[in-house]
Amino acid sequence: MSKSPDSVERFNYLYGLINLAVVFCIVWVLWFLFMHADGVMKLYTPMYGFSLVAILLASVILLGKVLGWPADPGQALPAGKAIGQGILGVVLSLAIMYVVYFLVFWLFIGKLGVAYFSPLALVAGGGTGAEPWNAREWSSTAILYFAAAFLWWALVWDLAFGRWPWQKDSCWVVGWSRLFVVSFFSMVTFAVLFHPHVCMLFPEAQKMAGANPWWEVWASTKSAFFSLGVVLCTLFWVVFSDLFWEGRPWSWLERGGEANLAKGIVTFLGTLFLGLVLVYVFTNIFNAIWMEPYQGGQYTDGPDWRFIHMGEISGFCVLFAFIWKYYFNNWPNGLPLLLRAIVRSVLGVAGGLLIYWFYYSPLAVLVLGKVPGRAQPDDQPLVWTLLFLAVLLMQVQFFHNWPLRRAESQGK
Amino acid sequence: MKRRDFLKGMAATGAAASVTGGLGVISKSAHAGDKIDFGQIKGLEVEVLSETSWFDNDIFKKNLMDYGGAMTNQYTIPWDWNNAGGYMTKITVYPLQGDPKIILMDTGWNNDWVDYIYDEKSDMGKLLTSGKVDTMVLSHWHLDHFWGIESTLKRSPKITMYAPKTYFPEDMKLLKGGKNVAKTKDGKEVVVNKNTVPHQGKLVLTDPKGDKGDGIYRLMPGVALKMYDVPILLRVRGENVMYFNVKDKGIVTVTGCCHPGILTLNAWARRNVKDYKPYGCYGGLHITLFETWDPKFDDIIKGVKAFQLKKVGCNHCTGWIWGEKASAAGVPIVKGTDKYKSYKRTSTVAKASNVFLTNGDTVVF
Numbered sequence: 001m002s003k004s005p006d007s008v009e010r011f012n013y014l015y016g017l018i019n020l021a022v023v024f025c026i027v028w029v030l031w032f033l034f035m036h037a038d039g040v041m042k043l044y045t046p047m048y049g050f051s052l053v054a055i056l057l058a059s060v061i062l063l064g065k066v067l068g069w070p071a072d073p074g075q076a077l078p079a080g081k082a083i084g085q086g087i088l089g090v091v092l093s094l095a096i097m098y099v100v101y102f103l104v105f106w107l108f109i110g111k112l113g114v115a116y117f118s119p120l121a122l123v124a125g126g127g128t129g130a131e132p133w134n135a136r137e138w139s140s141t142a143i144l145y146f147a148a149a150f151l152w153w154a155l156v157w158d159l160a161f162g163r164w165p166w167q168k169d170s171c172w173v174v175g176w177s178r179l180f181v182v183s184f185f186s187m188v189t190f191a192v193l194f195h196p197h198v199c200m201l202f203p204e205a206q207k208m209a210g211a212n213p214w215w216e217v218w219a220s221t222k223s224a225f226f227s228l229g230v231v232l233c234t235l236f237w238v239v240f241s242d243l244f245w246e247g248r249p250w251s252w253l254e255r256g257g258e259a260n261l262a263k264g265i266v267t268f269l270g271t272l273f274l275g276l277v278l279v280y281v282f283t284n285i286f287n288a289i290w291m292e293p294y295q296g297g298q299y300t301d302g303p304d305w306r307f308i309h310m311g312e313i314s315g316f317c318v319l320f321a322f323i324w325k326y327y328f329n330n331w332p333n334g335l336p337l338l339l340r341a342i343v344r345s346v347l348g349v350a351g352g353l354l355i356y357w358f359y360y361s362p363l364a365v366l367v368l369g370k371v372p373g374r375a376q377p378d379d380q381p382l383v384w385t386l387l388f389l390a391v392l393l394m395q396v397q398f399f400h401n402w403p404l405r406r407a408e409s410q411g412k
Numbered sequence: 413m414k415r416r417d418f419l420k421g422m423a424a425t426g427a428a429a430s431v432t433g434g435l436g437v438i439s440k441s442a443h444a445g446d447k448i449d450f451g452q453i454k455g456l457e458v459e460v461l462s463e464t465s466w467f468d469n470d471i472f473k474k475n476l477m478d479y480g481g482a483m484t485n486q487y488t489i490p491w492d493w494n495n496a497g498g499y500m501t502k503i504t505v506y507p508l509q510g511d512p513k514i515i516l517m518d519t520g521w522n523n524d525w526v527d528y529i530y531d532e533k534s535d536m537g538k539l540l541t542s543g544k545v546d547t548m549v550l551s552h553w554h555l556d557h558f559w560g561i562e563s564t565l566k567r568s569p570k571i572t573m574y575a576p577k578t579y580f581p582e583d584m585k586l587l588k589g590g591k592n593v594a595k596t597k598d599g600k601e602v603v604v605n606k607n608t609v610p611h612q613g614k615l616v617l618t619d620p621k622g623d624k625g626d627g628i629y630r631l632m633p634g635v636a637l638k639m640y641d642v643p644i645l646l647r648v649r650g651e652n653v654m655y656f657n658v659k660d661k662g663i664v665t666v667t668g669c670c671h672p673g674i675l676t677l678n679a680w681a682r683r684n685v686k687d688y689k690p691y692g693c694y695g696g697l698h699i700t701l702f703e704t705w706d707p708k709f710d711d712i713i714k715g716v717k718a719f720q721l722k723k724v725g726c727n728h729c730t731g732w733i734w735g736e737k738a739s740a741a742g743v744p745i746v747k748g749t750d751k752y753k754s755y756k757r758t759s760t761v762a763k764a765s766n767v768f769l770t771n772g773d774t775v776v777f
Contacts, residue, residue: 037647038488042480128733129703133473137704200707203700203733213707222707296708296715298673299642304708370483372578373643378482 004333004340005246006325016327019404023327023395027388028367035383037369046380047140052101053383054147057390059096061151063089064397065158066182067175073397082402089398093390105143116142116198128203138201145194145224149186152231152238157182159242159250160267162259193231197224220295223304225311232311232318232382233282234275239318241271243325244344248337282310299375309375315385316359317352322389324351326396327404359384447686448626451633452659454506456777458666458694460769461500461536462520462529463727464752464759465556469703471495478597486555486646487582490594490602496522497757498560499696499728500529502536503666505635508659513632514539516548516571517654518668520560525757527563533755533772540567549637550575551668552644552651553583559605561587570613574629576639576650577617587611618652627684628655638680640672653677655685656777662691662722664777669696669729675715692723692777694769700731703761713738725775727768735767748773 034052035044043049063069070085077085110118115125119135157178166174199210200222212222219226241250250270253263286293286306293303300306324330324347332340358364359381365372368384395401466472471492476482479489498520505513516536520526530537539545548564548571551557564571575587582592589610593601618639622628628636636655643649654666655677663685665677674697682688699709716724716738725746726735739745751772752758762770769775 037480037484042484044483045477045481046483048481129705131470131473133477134702134704136477197707200710201705203703203705205705220711222710224707294675294679294715295718296673296712297675297679298671298712299676301673301676301679302708302711304711369485369647371643371647371649373641373649376643376645378645379643 004330004337006330006333011329011331013328013331015404016329020323020327023388023391027384027391030387030391031368031384035368035387039369044380044383045137045140046378046383047137047144050380050383050386051140051144051147052097053386053390054144054151055101056093056097057386057393058147058150058154059093059100060089060390060393060397061154062096062179063093064393066154066178068171068178069175070398070400071171073400075400076405077400077402079402079406082400082406086394086399086402090394093394093398101143105139105146110139114142116201117146130202138198141201142194142198145198145228146186146190148228148231149189149194150182152235153182153185153189155235155238155242156268156271157185157264159238159247159271160259161261161264164259164261164264167258193227194224197222197227219303219307220293221303221307223307225304225308229282229307229309229311230275230279232314233278234271236278236314236317237271237274239321240345240348243321243330244348245341246337248341278314279307279310282306282313286310298377302375305375305377312381312385313352313356315382316355317348319385319389319392320351320355321348322392322396324348326392326401355385447688448628448636448684449686450628450630450636450655450657452508452657453634454508454659456506456656456658456664456666457504458725458775458777459502459504459534460727460748460771460773461502461534462498462525462771463696463768464497464757464771465499465521465728466495466497466759467757468495468760469701470760473702482645484646486648487580487592487604488594489604490596491555491604493522496559497525497556498522498529499557499668500526500536500560501666501668501695502534503654505632505656507633513547514545515631515635515654516540516545516564517666518551518557519548519564521556521558523560523563526560528756529771530563530567537567540564540571543568545571547572547631548574549631549652549654551653552576552671553579553648554644554646554669555605557668558583559586561611562607562609565607565609565611568613569609569611571611572614572616573611574616574618574631574637574652576641576652577619578641578650579617580647580649587615618650627680634658640676642672644669644671655681657685658691658777661777662689664692664694664723667693667695667697669698671698673698673712675712675719678719678721690719690721692721692725694725694775694777696728697726697730697734699729699734701729703731703733705733709734709737713741713743716743717741723775723777725769727770730768732761732763732765732768736763736765739765739767746775 032039034041035049105117110121115121117139119139122130122135122138123132163174166177196210196213199206215226216222250263250267253266290300293301293306332343360374364370370379472495475489475491499518500520501517503515503517586605586607589607591603591606594604595601618629620639620641628638630636634657637652639650639652641650651671656664658664663681674693678690699712722744723746724744735745745767746769748766748769752770755771
């Protein structure tokens with residue numbers, strides 16, 4: 001029986017619960033400050049807030065999973081060091097978010113290259129509907145899609161290829177090399193899965209710049225919510241196999257504890273295949289609940305909404321997987337691998353559904369200020385989910401999960 | 413059968429197959445014997461009292477942008493009052509037997525504009541005052557459909573009103589005679605709406621169950637109202653939709669904003685209404701109201717064509733862009749006239765293509 005890496009002599013689950021409650025409150029305060037309909041900044045327009053949160057999460061992932069900073073987030077640190085490093089990580093990720101969002105997308109790429117990444121360029125270009133409100137929503141949609149492609153590649157590369165092919169190089173070489181390769185594949189993915197949608201956002205579709213959405217023949221929609229749904233359903237398996245299955249079955253292809261090309265390709269294709277299977281499963285469940293959707297249908301009848309909704313449910317499950325792994329020590333750890341993977345997966349799905357229930361319950365109406373009901377086109381459950389994930393990952397990566405995990409010298 | 417096969421089947425086999433065989437895949441809710449028969453009418457005339465809820469789209473969007481966007485509570489935005497208009501529709505129903513009945517749908521936003529429409533551009537003011545219009549259907553609680561309620565109530569305080577049960581406290585406060593206040597960014601309080609005439613008539617709060625548990629409220633033979641409990645932008649919930657069964661023609665829907673989606677309305681009717689035959693629609697279809705586009709709007713054009721409606725009368729939140737694209741794609745859009753140009757104010761987005769039935773236009777079903 002392989003031993004779980006999460007095995008510890010003693011884990012205080014009550015502390016985990018308290019930790020979760022505190023993080024929930026922090027997320028709520030942030031939500032009220034930045035997103036809540038009756039809050040302060042009201043950035044949940046929705047796409048502007050959505051894209052900002054997605055880039056924030058991408059920045060956290062960029063630091064932790066791509067660049068590999070800090071080097072060993074699993075290591076317990078003394079409180080002072082954990083707090084110092086945590087604050088530095090938060091500041092760095094916010095700085096990256098600002099630079100990427102406003103300087104790279106709005107002022108550099110948008111103004112000098114691809115106009116739809118910058119509301120400033122869109123307004124300057126003029127034309128029907130090109131005023132600040134629409135322009136910001138259009139550019140936010142494009143940035144969000146790029147963030148989605150980046151998150152997929154960042155997470156799947158970490159699981160699939162690990163340090164390959166730079167395992168013999170320094171961590172700096174590994175980090176920066178991974179950044180370039182992840183960025184490259186993100187651009188290709190964005191071009192194929194999302195760019196056709198963005199080119200159709202404008203009253204005059206940019207047919208000379210973007211292909212007709214090729215997925216329409218299967219998806220009965222031209223919306224890239226199809227692509228987003230597939231990506232998020234794939235990420236479900238990436239995260240589940242990484243956290244709950246402890247890297248299996250993909251890690252069985254490793255040689256000498258390091259990933260290789262074969263493992264990378266098999267993992268990428270394997271998770272993608274499982275993602276498509278999940279799309280198929282969700283499609284049938286939704287059809288059983290709401291009957292067949294049809295092209296042009298709105299709310300629950302719309303194929304586009306069905307795809308984004310399966311992505312949202314996957315997102316809820318992913319969020320719960322992180323919560324379970326880091327706040328509840330990935331229980332159970334004493335069982336054989338297969339059994340503990342099954343138990344955790346079942347718990348992960350149940351936990352995702354619990355979050356689903358919360359999000360669509362009157363409680364969320366009260367806490368998050370959302371309108372009751374589902375499928376409102378401007379209701380994007382992923383905004384809250386990604387914000388929660390960003391805060392959670394900041395604690396886990398930058399604060400080394402302090403105060404839940406503390407160095408031996410301070411006592412457990 | 414998969415969706416694409418279903419849609420291809422619809423396109424290929426024509427209207428008859430569309431409403432019988434091909435539609436079977438999404439028609440598993442009601443058996444033929446269980447379907448609703450709410451009667452028939454001889455005909456229907458819809459007059460556009462006002463579809464210009466606001467006159468300048470950019471100002472409306474700026475108000476939205478400055479105060480938090482589409483998910484914000486509509487009562488917290490100090491809207492530009494000079495930009496406000498309103499949505500009201502006069503519906504004349506010709507029953508199979510007896511005199512026509514007139515129903516008012518919605519009551520606009522800016523009282524000055526609503527009064528102008530009622531008294532100078534239509535006979536609705538007189539009809540309300542004389543009691544010849546005794547029923548108003550409130551489609552939903554959005555500002556441009558409801559905040560002008562004082563104009564209707566001061567002419568007919570006892571009017572029977574059908575309104576979605578899913579109101580918020582501010583809605584009922586206004587209906588019962590009150591005002592609501594929003595704050596500007598510099599903290600100044602602004603009255604965003606007011607009503608000095610409390611509603612005294614019968615108020616039917618509608619829910620998705622309907623009056624007999626079959627999903628509809630029967631207003632008269634051939635006329636039904638259905639409430640869709642859907643979340644809507646600006647913190648509003650639920651929309652009332654009217655269904656008319658016109659003899660020898662088919663089902664016509666009349667909507668305020670049609671947030672649930674025009675195809676959803678017809679899909680429901682197809683599943684639940686006896687001898688369903690698609691015919692037409694009138695109202696806002698809630699598509700490109702902000703002069704933007706999205707690939708799913710192309711989906712809607714394809715879907716509307718597949719459902720084979722014969723007459724599509726659209727305006728308001730449908731968006732001129734969608735109207736023009738749909739018309740070019742072969743959707744039977746009913747063209748409007750230039751009457752709206754004789755009104756004291758016009759929308760900045762009105763186009764010469766006349767794909768909107770706009771202020772003063774009439775459509776007959």
